[in-house]
Structure formats: structure tokens, C-alpha cells
Amino acid sequence: MNLSVGLGIDVGGTNTDAVLINLLSKEILSVSKAPTTQDDLARGIDDALKKLDNTFFPRVSLIGLSTTLATNSIVEGVKRRVCAFLIGYGPDDYPPLFKDEVVLISGGHTVQGEEKEPLDLNRVKEVLQKTRNEIEAYAVCGYFSVRNPDHELRVKHLIQGQTHQPVVCGHEISLQLDAVKRATTTILNAHLIPVIHHLIDSVKRVFGKQKIVAPLMIMRGDGSLMSELAIQDRPIETILSGPAASVVGAKYFLERSGEDQDAVVVDIGGTTTDIALLKGGIPRLNPNGARVGHWQTNVMAIDIRTIGLGGDSQIFFDIDGNLRVGPKRIIPLSYLGYCYPEINEELRRIDEDWDLLPHGNHTYLWLSIGREVEDQLSPLAQLILSQLTGRPLSLFQLAELNGHAPSEILKEISALERRGLVIQSGVTPTDILHITGVFQAWNKESAERSLKILCKRQKIEFPTLIQKLRGVMDRSVGFQVLELVLSESTHSKTGLDGCGFCNLFLDQCFRPDAKIEEVEFKLNLKDKIIGIGAPAHAFLPSVAEKLGTKTIIPSYAGVANAVGAITSAIVVREEAFIKSFQGGFHLHSSQEMKFFSQLEEATDYGKRLLHEITLRKAKEAGAGEVEVFVDEKEHWATSRGGDSVFIEKIITARAMGNPKICFNGS
Numbered sequence: 001m002n003l004s005v006g007l008g009i010d011v012g013g014t015n016t017d018a019v020l021i022n023l024l025s026k027e028i029l030s031v032s033k034a035p036t037t038q039d040d041l042a043r044g045i046d047d048a049l050k051k052l053d054n055t056f057f058p059r060v061s062l063i064g065l066s067t068t069l070a071t072n073s074i075v076e077g078v079k080r081r082v083c084a085f086l087i088g089y090g091p092d093d094y095p096p097l098f099k100d101e102v103v104l105i106s107g108g109h110t111v112q113g114e115e116k117e118p119l120d121l122n123r124v125k126e127v128l129q130k131t132r133n134e135i136e137a138y139a140v141c142g143y144f145s146v147r148n149p150d151h152e153l154r155v156k157h158l159i160q161g162q163t164h165q166p167v168v169c170g171h172e173i174s175l176q177l178d179a180v181k182r183a184t185t186t187i188l189n190a191h192l193i194p195v196i197h198h199l200i201d202s203v204k205r206v207f208g209k210q211k212i213v214a215p216l217m218i219m220r221g222d223g224s225l226m227s228e229l230a231i232q233d234r235p236i237e238t239i240l241s242g243p244a245a246s247v248v249g250a251k252y253f254l255e256r257s258g259e260d261q262d263a264v265v266v267d268i269g270g271t272t273t274d275i276a277l278l279k280g281g282i283p284r285l286n287p288n289g290a291r292v293g294h295w296q297t298n299v300m301a302i303d304i305r306t307i308g309l310g311g312d313s314q315i316f317f318d319i320d321g322n323l324r325v326g327p328k329r330i331i332p333l334s335y336l337g338y339c340y341p342e343i344n345e346e347l348r349r350i351d352e353d354w355d356l357l358p359h360g361n362h363t364y365l366w367l368s369i370g371r372e373v374e375d376q377l378s379p380l381a382q383l384i385l386s387q388l389t390g391r392p393l394s395l396f397q398l399a400e401l402n403g404h405a406p407s408e409i410l411k412e413i414s415a416l417e418r419r420g421l422v423i424q425s426g427v428t429p430t431d432i433l434h435i436t437g438v439f440q441a442w443n444k445e446s447a448e449r450s451l452k453i454l455c456k457r458q459k460i461e462f463p464t465l466i467q468k469l470r471g472v473m474d475r476s477v478g479f480q481v482l483e484l485v486l487s488e489s490t491h492s493k494t495g496l497d498g499c500g501f502c503n504l505f506l507d508q509c510f511r512p513d514a515k516i517e518e519v520e521f522k523l524n525l526k527d528k529i530i531g532i533g534a535p536a537h538a539f540l541p542s543v544a545e546k547l548g549t550k551t552i553i554p555s556y557a558g559v560a561n562a563v564g565a566i567t568s569a570i571v572v573r574e575e576a577f578i579k580s581f582q583g584g585f586h587l588h589s590s591q592e593m594k595f596f597s598q599l600e601e602a603t604d605y606g607k608r609l610l611h612e613i614t615l616r617k618a619k620e621a622g623a624g625e626v627e628v629f630v631d632e633k634e635h636w637a638t639s640r641g642g643d644s645v646f647i648e649k650i651i652t653a654r655a656m657g658n659p660k661i662c663f664n665g666s
Contacts, residue, residue: 004661005029005059007212008566009048009203010245010559011041011067013329014270014312015534017562018048020056023661026256026567029056031559033534039370041069042202049210060212061661064566065203066219066245070238073195074188075293081136082190085124086183087151088116088143094183101187103127107151108143112579113586113593116143119151124158132163139190141170141183147577147586148593166193168233171590174289174298175575181289185297189236196235200228217622217659219245219564221290221301223283224571225659227622236299239290242561243267243274243304247283249564250530253554254281263552264481264525266540267532267560270312270430271329275305275480277527300573303487305480309473311430311535316362317458323468325476331425333364334434336392337446346394347449351456363424364450365392366413380404381412388422427454429535432469435462438538470542475510477543478523482506485525509546524548534558570623571656572614576606578649589613599649603632606651614655623657 004023009016016036020029032051037044082101086094088108107119138159142151152169159167170186204216217225221240231238246267254261261281267274277284283302290301308327316324337343343365350364368388377385380402387393387401398413399406416422427450433439434447455462508521525547531540537553544551556563576589578599585602587594589609596602607630618626635647 003059004061005056006062006064006566006661007052007060007214008064008562008564009045009066010242010561010565011036011044011065011069012242012269012561013068013072013272014310016041016044016048017559018045018052019556019559019562019566020052020060021563021566023062023566026252028556028563029053031556031562033558038072040202041067041199042206045203046206046209049206049212054210057210057212060214062566062659063207063212063214063216064219064225064568064659065216066241066561066565067199067238068242069195069199070192070235071240071242071292073192074239074295078191078195080191080194081134082139082187083127083131083135084139084141084183084187084190085127085155086141086143087119087145087155089141089179089183093143093180094187095180098184098187105155109145109148109151111144111147112581113144113148113588115148115151119154121154121158124155125162128159128162132165135163135165137165137190137193138163138167139170139186140167141179141186143179144177145169145171146175146177146182147588149590150593166233168193173234173236174300175590176289176298178298181296181298184295185236185289185299188295188297189234192235193233196238197232200232215622215659215661217570219248219568221299222285222571223248223302223564223568225568225622226570227620227659230617230621236297239292239297239299240301240304243276243306244283244302245561245564245568246274246532247276247278247302247304247564248568249560249562250532251278251281251283252563252567253552253556253560254278254530257552257554259528259552262527263530264485264527265530265532266477266481266536266543268310268477268535268539269533270310271308272306273309273477273480273533275307275477275484276302277484303484305484307476307480309476310533311433312428314362314424315427315429315432315454315469321458323465323472325429325469325472328424330363330428331367331423332428332430332442332447333425333450334431334442334444334447336365336367336425337443338441340392341443343392344443344445344449346397347446347453350394350396351449351453363395363426364453365394365425366398366422367392367425368422369420377416378412380408381416384409384412385416385421392425427451429469429473429539432466433535433538436466439535470539471510473539474543474546475506477539478510478547479506481525481529481543481547482523485527522548528552530554532557532560569656569658570618570621570626571654572617572621574610574614574617574653576610576651578602578606578651580646599646603649603651607632607653610651610653614653618655618657622659623655624660626655626657628653628655 006021006023008019018032030053034047087105108116140155145152149171170182216228218231219241220237223244250265263278265276286303289298312329313326314328314330398409431447434444529544529551531553584597587602630653632651634649637645
């Protein structure tokens with residue numbers, strides 16, 4: 001009997017999930033979960049692999065990986081040795097943060113695709129001579145290159161002829177007209193190339209150690225897969241890879257259960273909650289491109305709303321006595337107690353003497369993350385960091401050890417936290433789930449002691465705390481669901497949050513402590529909610545009930561992202577534009593600009609060209625059998641005299657296919 005096994009891996013902000021699946025029957029064979037090791041993602045992947053049923057490893061014929069690496073690298077401002085040639089750009093046409101790596105080159109095109117000024121290849125040669133031994137990756141972006149890629153391609157060929165480093169052009173990543181956004185995306189992509197190369201090399205060594213030999217596919221932000229070779233030069237396309245995997249995983253579960261493919265996907269993780277829409281099994285894409293941190297890119301990605309709310313979000317009361325959850329991620333005390341049982345004694349001491357926990361401070365313990373220190377610390381900060389390595393300590397313990405006032409210790413430790421060297425531990429939703437019995441994988445005693453301290457300090461009963469927590473979480477998630485569902489039909493710049501009545505309405509629907517007796521407020525969401533992530537079964541049924549819809553929590557909801565990483569397909573999209581020009585028509589594509597005297601001739605050529613490009617790219621991306629769909633749309637306007645005037649024709653092509661797999665074993 002042939003058995004072809006797929007290995008799906010999702011590297012999340014908190015956990016790394018893995019799943020083995022029968023690629024023929026789509027049956028899940030084995031699942032696992034391990035903490036994500038941020039300092040070395042490969043180590044967390046190795047830990048997850050060790051928990052799988054390794055008897056299936058010889059039969060693994062395909063590996064799918066979704067990763068937070070690109071997203072986190074952009075947010076954290078990771079910089080590599082990059083050179084970006086911007087052709088025809090001015091000094092104000094790109095973000096000033098990139099000024100050290102940008103070289104402005106004469107050239108570029110007009111919106112019609114005509115050469116604006118000659119390309120200065122000599123300047124490119126001069127820069128290459130000076131920098132070729134220092135640069136890790138090159139970016140090339142020309143003004144209006146989406147209308148004519150000629151200058152970009154000539155610079156790329158010159159770089160390839162004189163260096164062995166990767167080089168990617170702006171038109172190869174996006175055909176959107178926004179020049180600043182395209183330059184931003186292309187330069188960010190160059191910074192990510194060495195990072196993704198390192199990750200791929202690292203994880204392949206892990207697979208080799210486990211004797212797993214199979215093609216590696218990586219999840220893109222639009223929910224499709226791409227081979228490791230295809231993604232190595234375009235790692236920017238993996239931003240929002242993890243959230244995209246959760247949407248694809250949700251689609252898999254809906255198909256397996258026989259449910260229709262219209263749903264709101266809510267993925268509650270340890271760090272964030274991601275919300276997306278499925279319509280007919282197809283995820284809705286963000287028309288503006290993916291936004292990561294303060295960077296707006298033109299990378300095609302699923303339209304996802306993210307909030308800093310998860311199982312590991314910090315629970316605290318603000319100065320007005322209102323319960324807050326997140327957005328900061330901390331270590332749940334139940335997990336810290338599982339790793340370091342000795343913390344229960346310090347929690348007992350804090351419970352007996354509240355003065356050990358300064359008023360307004362919601363952190364019970366601190367721990368070193370273990371990252372390498374890149375620049376100099378103060379002597380006290382260095383001492384604190386060494387004391388927190390491998391041993392969680394409270395603020396009071398640190399004050400005792402160092403002979404300093406708690407306020408001085410807090411100042412130093414806050415600076416260490418900002419630099420990502422230490423992390424807090426306090427009360428989280430995960431701790432409350434340990435008390436209620438919904439989730440009990442770690443140390444229940446630590447959770448109980450921490451909740452006892454919180455309730456005593458706030459003079460609140462535990463059932464009341466639970467009620468308030470549910471109200472806050474229900475409203476936060478429900479608010480984002482409604483914002484996403486209504487985003488296409490409402491045009492308000494302020495959104496629901498800027499509407500006073502909307503806020504009143506939402507409070508009445510979601511918060512039990514805010515009810516107006518005279519009026520009953522109800523919501524009726526037409527689409528069902530499918531819950532993804534380990535805490536989904538604990539929190540989402542209440543949200544769905546208040547939204548007036550049903551919820552589906554799959555049996556393997558906790559590893560849905562890993563399922564999505566191995567069950568998706570390869571999708572390649574291309575566009576071409578036909579514009580009128582001097583009595584004829586220009587066809588603008590990612591390959592060339594070409595003139596035709598007749599519209600029909602340009603259309604036929606464009607359709608053949610896009611069919612050929614998408615078919616080739618899908619094969620290069622690792623697809624087996626490929627289907628290509630080509631569509632065309634014409635736009636006309638009416639002149640003052642009543643005549644019809646041709647504006648443009650847009651030709652789109654989409655190639656789809658499943659990853660090519662081989663059958664191992666019998």
C-alpha cells in the first residue's frame with residue numbers, strides 16, 4: 001500500500017506546532033506542540049519533531065512550513081548588508097530610513113512606458129566595483145517599471161554578471177503603480193533574503209538529523225505555497241505566513257466536516273488573535289497589500305485583523321480599576337511554575353506581604369530570555385541579567401540581592417525588557433483556564449496563588465473576575481469580527497471605534513456589567529465562526545453566542561496552522577495591462593512592453609504570454625499538474641460627444657496546482 005505523508009510545521013510567536021497527515025486520505029496521523037525558541041527557530045522545530053510519531057518519517061514526501069520569521073524581522077528592524085539601486089527616483093521617493101543603502105541611478109520610464117531618460121549603467125558598475133565584496137543582496141526598482149521593466153532587467157543582468165549575490169527587481173514582486181510602496185517592499189525583501197536563507201539551511205539540517213528527506217514548501221501571506229528555491233529570492237511574500245496558514249487550516253476542517261465554506265476564521269494564539277474571512281473557501285485578500293509594523297507593503301496577503309490578545313496576554317487592572325487584557329505578552333505563571341516549581345514559595349511570600357509587590361506593578365516575576373547582548377549594559381543591569389539567567393526572581397528578591405531600592409531595580413529591568421533581554425511573568429488567561437479546569441497542562445498551584453494575590457489586591461471575588469475577563473475578551477474579539485465583516489460595506493474613516501452609538505451598542509451586546517434594562521440589543525452574524533488555536537474552545541463559543549451565530553471548534557484546532565501549512569496549494573498570479581498609445585496599443589507585462597496596432601492582437605498575445613508565464617512559475621514553485629485560468633476586463637469611458645473611449649484592458653491569469661509529491665514506502 002502506497003502511503004505519502006505530509007509534514008506541516010507552523011512556527012508561531014509562542015509555540016511551534018507540527019502535524020503528520022496522509023496526503024491521500026487527508027487523515028491526520030500525529031500532532032505535536034513545543035515552545036518556539038526565538039533565538040534559534042530550528043531548535044523549536046526540532047523539539048516539535050521529536051514529539052511526533054517518527055515511524056512515519058521515512059514516508060514523508062512533502063514538508064510545508066509557515067513561519068513568523070519575515071514578519072518579526074521587519075517589526076524588529078533587522079538590517080543586513082543591502083544595496084538598492086533606485087532608477088529614476090528622487091531623494092524623496094523612498095523612506096529616509098533606507099538612505100544608507102540606496103543608490104539613485106538616472107533612468108526610469110513614464111506612465112506610458114516610454115524611457116524618461118537614459119539608464120546610467122556606468123554608475124551601477126562603479127558602485128558594484130566598490131561594494132561587491134560587502135553586499136549580501138541587491139534590490140533594483142525603477143520608476144514606472146510596472147509599465148516597462150527594461151531598465152530594471154538591464155541592471156539586474158549587470159549585477160548577475162559581476163556578482164554572485166541574489167538580486168530581485170521591483171516588478172518581480174508587484175505590478176502595483178505606487179512607486180514609494182514598491183521601493184519599500186523591494187528593499188525590505190533584500191534585507192530578508194539572507195535571513196530566509198539562514199532559516200532554510202537551519203531547518204533542512206534539522207530534517208536531515210531526523211532522516212526526513214522531502215521537498216520543502218513555504219507558506220506565503222496569500223495562503224498559497226511556494227518551493228524553497230522560489231521563495232529564497234522573494235521572502236517578503238512570507239509575511240503574515242502564520243495567520244494565512246490558520247485560514248487554510250480552517251478551510252481544511254470545514255471541508256472535512258462537510259460544512260459550507262463561508263466562515264469567519266478566528267485564530268487565538270498565545271500572543272495574538274488573528275481574524276479573517278472565508279467566502280466559498282477562498283480567503284479575502286487585502287487590496288492595499290500587507291502592512292507589518294509601520295511598513296506598508298504591496299505584498300499580496302490575506303485580509304487579516306490582528307489584536308494583541310491571546311492565552312499569554314497580561315491581565316491587569318488600570319488606575320481606574322478597569323480590567324485590561326493585553327496587548328503585552330508575558331509568561332503565564334502556571335507555565336513558569338511548571339518549569340521552576342520553586343517560584344510557588346515566592347508567590348506565597350508575596351501573598352502574605354502585599355508590600356513586596358509595589359502598587360500598580362502587575363509583574364510577579366522576571367526571567368532572562370537568553371539572547372546575546374549586542375551592546376554595553378550598566379554594571380547593575382549586567383548583574384541583574386546574570387541573576388535572572390535560568391532563575392526567575394521577583395522585584396523584591398532582586399532588591400534584596402543587590403541592595404538597591406525596588407524603584408532603582410525596576411528602572412534597570414524595564415530597560416532590559418525594552419531591549420528584549422528579559423520577560424515578565426504574571427497573570428494571563430492561560431492561568432485562569434488552569435483554575436477553571438479547561439486547560440491543565442502546567443502548574444495549577446502557581447496559577448491559584450497568582451490569582452489569589454490579584455483578587456485580594458483588587459478586592460474582587462474570583463467569579464466576578466471571570467465574568468469581567470469574559471466580557472473584555474468577548475468585546476475585543478467581537479469588535480474585530482464586526483470591523484472585518486463590515487469593512488467592505490462601510491466607508492467611515494473612524495470605523496466602529498469612532499462611533500459613540502456603536503460603542504454603546506457593542507457594550508450592551510458583549511459586557512454583562514453594562515446592560516441597559518429598558519432596551520435589548522442583539523446581533524445576528526450570518527457567517528459561522530470557526531475557532532483555531534489551543535484556547536479557542538474556551539473563549540469563542542461565548543463570542544459566537546453574543547454575535548448571534550454558531551461556532552465550530554475542530555478537534556485539532558490547536559494545530560490548525562500546521563495543518564494549513566501542508567494542505568494548501570500553489571497559486572501563481574500575473575497581470576498585464578493594455579493601454580492605447582499613438583494610434584495603437586501598448587501591452588505592459590512583467591516581461592516586457594510591446595506595441596500592437598490592433599487591440600485584438602494585443603489581447604491574444606497578452607493572454608498567451610500570461611498563460612505561459614504562470615504555467616512556468618507554478619512549475620518552478622513545485623506544482624505537479626497545473627490549471628491556468630485567464631480572464632480579461634475592458635474599461636471604457638464616454639466622451640462629451642457621446643462616443644465610447646477605450647481606457648484600458650486588464651488581463652489576469654491564475655495558475656493553480658498541488659505540490660508535486662512522491663510516494664515513499666509501501
